[in-house]
Amino acid sequence: MIRSLRAALIVFALLVVATGIVYPLLVTGLAQVLFPHQANGSLIRENGKVVGSRLIGQYFDQPQYFWGRPSATDPVPYDAENSGASNLGPTNPELVRHVQERVARLRAADPADGDRPVPVDLVTSSMSGLDPDISIAAARYQLARVAQAGHLPEAQVAALIQRYTRPAVLGFIGEPRVNVLELNLALHRLYQQQGKAK
Amino acid sequence: MNDALLLTFTMLVVTIVLAWPLGAYMQRIFSDQSCLAKRLLGPVEHAIYAAAGVDAKADMSWRQYALLWILFNLVGAVFLYLLLYFQNYLPLNPMHFGSPGVQISFNTAASFVSNTNWQDYGGESTMSYVSQMLGMAVQNFLSAASGIVLALAMIRGFTRAEKSGIGNLWVDLVRTTLYVLLPLSVILALFFVEQGAIQNFAAYVHVDLIQPFLHKGQMVTQQVIAMGPVASQEAIKLLGTNGGGFFNANSGHPFENPTGLTNFFQMVAIFLIPFALVFYFGHRVKNMRLGVGILAVMLLLFTPLAILSQQQDLAGNPVLTTIGVDQKNTSLLAGGGNMEGVEDRIGTAGSALFGAVATGTSTGAANSAYDSFMPLSGMVNLLLMQLGEVTPGGVGTGIASMLAFVLIAVFLAGLMIGRTPEFLGKKIESYEIKMASLAILVMPMLVLIGTAVAVSLPGGRDAVLNPGAHGFSEILYAVTSPSNNNGSAFGGLNANTTFYNLLTGLCVLLNRYLAYLPLLAIAGSLAAKRRIPASPGTLNPATPLFVVFTTVVVLLVGALNFIPALGLGPIAEQLSLPTAVHNTSSIGH
Numbered sequence: 001m002i003r004s005l006r007a008a009l010i011v012f013a014l015l016v017v018a019t020g021i022v023y024p025l026l027v028t029g030l031a032q033v034l035f036p037h038q039a040n041g042s043l044i045r046e047n048g049k050v051v052g053s054r055l056i057g058q059y060f061d062q063p064q065y066f067w068g069r070p071s072a073t074d075p076v077p078y079d080a081e082n083s084g085a086s087n088l089g090p091t092n093p094e095l096v097r098h099v100q101e102r103v104a105r106l107r108a109a110d111p112a113d114g115d116r117p118v119p120v121d122l123v124t125s126s127m128s129g130l131d132p133d134i135s136i137a138a139a140r141y142q143l144a145r146v147a148q149a150g151h152l153p154e155a156q157v158a159a160l161i162q163r164y165t166r167p168a169v170l171g172f173i174g175e176p177r178v179n180v181l182e183l184n185l186a187l188h189r190l191y192q193q194q195g196k197a198k
Numbered sequence: 199m200n201d202a203l204l205l206t207f208t209m210l211v212v213t214i215v216l217a218w219p220l221g222a223y224m225q226r227i228f229s230d231q232s233c234l235a236k237r238l239l240g241p242v243e244h245a246i247y248a249a250a251g252v253d254a255k256a257d258m259s260w261r262q263y264a265l266l267w268i269l270f271n272l273v274g275a276v277f278l279y280l281l282l283y284f285q286n287y288l289p290l291n292p293m294h295f296g297s298p299g300v301q302i303s304f305n306t307a308a309s310f311v312s313n314t315n316w317q318d319y320g321g322e323s324t325m326s327y328v329s330q331m332l333g334m335a336v337q338n339f340l341s342a343a344s345g346i347v348l349a350l351a352m353i354r355g356f357t358r359a360e361k362s363g364i365g366n367l368w369v370d371l372v373r374t375t376l377y378v379l380l381p382l383s384v385i386l387a388l389f390f391v392e393q394g395a396i397q398n399f400a401a402y403v404h405v406d407l408i409q410p411f412l413h414k415g416q417m418v419t420q421q422v423i424a425m426g427p428v429a430s431q432e433a434i435k436l437l438g439t440n441g442g443g444f445f446n447a448n449s450g451h452p453f454e455n456p457t458g459l460t461n462f463f464q465m466v467a468i469f470l471i472p473f474a475l476v477f478y479f480g481h482r483v484k485n486m487r488l489g490v491g492i493l494a495v496m497l498l499l500f501t502p503l504a505i506l507s508q509q510q511d512l513a514g515n516p517v518l519t520t521i522g523v524d525q526k527n528t529s530l531l532a533g534g535g536n537m538e539g540v541e542d543r544i545g546t547a548g549s550a551l552f553g554a555v556a557t558g559t560s561t562g563a564a565n566s567a568y569d570s571f572m573p574l575s576g577m578v579n580l581l582l583m584q585l586g587e588v589t590p591g592g593v594g595t596g597i598a599s600m601l602a603f604v605l606i607a608v609f610l611a612g613l614m615i616g617r618t619p620e621f622l623g624k625k626i627e628s629y630e631i632k633m634a635s636l637a638i639l640v641m642p643m644l645v646l647i648g649t650a651v652a653v654s655l656p657g658g659r660d661a662v663l664n665p666g667a668h669g670f671s672e673i674l675y676a677v678t679s680p681s682n683n684n685g686s687a688f689g690g691l692n693a694n695t696t697f698y699n700l701l702t703g704l705c706v707l708l709n710r711y712l713a714y715l716p717l718l719a720i721a722g723s724l725a726a727k728r729r730i731p732a733s734p735g736t737l738n739p740a741t742p743l744f745v746v747f748t749t750v751v752v753l754l755v756g757a758l759n760f761i762p763a764l765g766l767g768p769i770a771e772q773l774s775l776p777t778a779v780h781n782t783s784s785i786g787h
Contacts, residue, residue: 003251008269010250011368012277012340015375018242019434020336023380027387027430031397034388039397041423041453052405055394055452056423060409069542076413080423081402082323083447085539085567087690089668090515091771091778095538095570103522117524120514124538127450127549127566133542135532137524166543168529172201172208174458175533175545181408188408 044185052181056080057132060184063109063149064191066134066142068180069121070102073129083128099123106141111148116141133177136165150187151194160186201529202508202547209462209551210497213469220378220470221477227377228350228370228478235377246372257363260722263351264715266367267344271311271711274340279307281333282325291326292401298324301699308703310334312710313341313440313592315562315685316702318694320446322424327399334442335431339383342438342471343374345594349475350374352598352717353482355724356622364721378471379438386433386467394456395429428453436467439592441562441685449552449565450541461544461565465555472559472590475597483622487740492600496590498749500582503589504554507578511536511550511571516775520783536575539567550575553686557582560592562685569664569672569688573775576688577768580675583682585756586641592683598717602634603755604739605720607748611737620736623729630723633716640713641681642759644705648677649763657697663690667774671767680705 031039042054052058057068059078071077072086088095102123107115119137139161147154164183168174226233236243247254258266281288282303286296298306302319309316310333321330347370354364391397403423410419428444432454435441445451455461473493480489512535514525527534533545540549549566556563557579568579582589588600605621609631612619619626652658652673661676662669675688680702687693693702738744 004266004269007250007252007368008266008273011246011252011372012270012273014246014249015340015372016277016332016336019339019375019380020332023339023383024331024335024427024430027384027391027433028397028399028427030384030388031391031429035391038394039391039429040400041396041398041403041425042394043403050403050405051408052421053403053423055456056421058405058407058409058421059411059418061411062409065409076418078421080421082320083424083445083451084320085447085450085570085689087567087569087663087688088538089569089664089671089690089771090536090538090572091517091666091668091774092664096517096521096782099518099523100521107522115522117522119532120518120523120525120534120537121532121542123518123523124540126541127539127564128445128447128452128541130447130452131541131543132452135534135542136530137528137532137534140531169457169459169462171529172204173462174543174548176530177542184408 044181051185054179054182055132056130058181060180063145065184065187066139066146066180067122068134069131070098070123070125071129072125078130080130083130085127085129086125109145111144132179132181134180136161136176136178139178139183146187150191152190202512202551203505205547206501206504206508206551209465210501213466213473216466217470217473218477220474221481224378224474224478225481227373235381239376243372243376247368250368252368254366254369256366257361258366259362260351260364260718263364263367264718267347268711270367270371271344274337275307275311278310278333278337279303282306282329285326285329288326288328290328290331290399293326295324295326301696302694305699305703308706309680309685310337310442311341312683312706313345313438313560313595314680314683314706314710315440315442316680316687316693316706317442317562317685318699321443322426322445327426330431330444331427335434338431338434338438338440338442339375339379342379342434342440342593343371345592346374346378346471346475347371347594348598348714348717349594352601352721353479355721356624357482358725359727359729361725364718364725379434382437383430383433386437386463387429389463390429390432390460393460394452395432395460396425396453397427397429398425399427400425433467435563436464436561437471439468439472439559439561441556443563449563455544455565458543458548461548461552464563464565465552468555468559468561468563469590471593472596475594476590479597485622485740491740491745492597492604493590494745495748495752496588496600498745499585499752500554500558500589503578503582504551507554507575508547508550510575511546515572516779517782520779536570536572539570541565553579554582556686557684558589560587560595560682560684562679564686567689568686569690573768573771576671577764579686580671580678580764580768581756581760583678583684584645584760585752586638587682587684588752595683595714598714599637602637602717602720603752604748605630605634606638607744607751608737608739610751611744611747615737617735617737620730621739623732624724624727625730630720633720637713637716638755641709644681644709645678646759646763648681648701648705649674652677652701655697657695661692661695661698663692667767667770671771674763674767676702677705681709683710
């Protein structure tokens, strides 16, 4: 029994060293050499300051920016220290109430005539609460509002959407999407130039 | 829908293409044949035996094997408990997280040692890097290896004759870890990093927001982004059918699952070793037709359920359609469907399929909020667990449990045609059938009794988030998942309460350590038996007829046990959908 316990303890300890120390350090070393940008969070820097990660969404509520997915993180939306979903079930009245409010907000800000159907990803919260993307339909829905509020020609904004669109791999692995942060960052630069021009 | 079918079949084909050579590789690894991996890592393997005073040639009886298996797991559990409990005194804790306390430490230790990975905590807000790397990730390897050795031992029961032993636990554990799990994990982790998963030990990053915003009267100007050694843990989380996320959002978090392509290979990684072990079984019993037959049983159960789940979620939520929401699935503009709790890069089809893959394999991973699935999609998750984790089930445990079902099927078929039941030259007698029945019945008892207790006590009911039938589904899920060592959750239920920490911790331990010991007993009994030559009267299990028969046996056991409970939860909620649609549209006008 004592021999068995000793064997169990030593085999365990050595496997801990192999899988818990050597393995993660090896992967970290290789990752930092081969793919340092990704390994450190795909961070975006502007003038030396970190303004976000390409993979982590930020909250936008001003009309001249594209709005991302609603976020259920607590205590603030897009809290990247506490990812999570709403977990509301499909027949939960609270889900219906949330979606109604979001539909109303989007329509109130929308300069288009009549109530267009709103793309579903703009009114439902994501799994992580940090979803960096919206669908192409969701970007196009907001095109008129962003162009009007940002004093930009619609064609220019549409071209930006196109630029930050990524297709699904082979057309069926994943979904086509637009990166909201990159898109808004491009708009942000344009707005800064506009400001300087005035 | 066609894209969803294409996704499903491509994922299965890619997995099979990769699992086939892996099965052949395992055949080399676990025999005396030499191969490159053994030449490279052989010295490490032998050094471990020498340091531990282990005789690698010694053969163990099933009792000895089982006792040491429990002892090894116990050592792991104690280590993990202490590591978590005292994490505040340990290094690599840049956010200065305190001790998670007795309950979380116990629940997590039980859960991770048993390959369950039920999580009552959010990783990035609770656990230090040392806890993740030296605690969770280590058990991701060792609990997976502990599962795989069950399959190795069980298969030896069929390949050996008139032997008293079923193998050497230490050799099985060390070889599985060094030659199978570690190399595969390194490759997969680096692929994840290339795609965007993070791998560092940095403190959380502070970001100045492009557009600061007002939230509840407070100006929010910064975002703090959690960091950590994620990719290394992610790889073994999937390959070992573990599922415990580094982050609270698990595989829905962009740093864990950054692209549609990683999502695809996460599913492949989950299925890879369970499939490979089926091929390994075929090699070992020198009957690949039978191996393929067993894989066919698994896929006959899995595929229709996975397609049902995707179809339900892709069709969208009819309640939302009535309030002006466009849920169309168009391959060029939007994934559409029931997007609540789903990430845009992954989409509803990739999420529902992932849910089926995870619940079909005892993997607790989630790339979407299962609680927000359409009722029948959520039911598919429940049912795939309730079938006993055999479609294809967790690493090792899946094929081992499936072989128990096969023995029951052989026995039933033998009774029907009036022949002595035998399988692979071994007579199947009352001892084997008793043990197989025991292994199969532990789980339904835990689930049904556990759910009954939980709905009867305020501690069980109060933790529910969603009202009505869906609330019952949350409770049923919270007992089904740990009792099958799955670990996924309907996340709305508040699992971090004394009641659920105790209930789920006990379910995890009782299933893992009661349901799988009878399988080792079967292995011991079969290995000791003589091999009887096949006669014209022998039932040939490698036929389509027997494949269908076994499928029906698995389905009947699962269905008979759980249809009433599913009727009260997801099916009742599905039937209430028209009413919900009616009520919503009448409020809207």
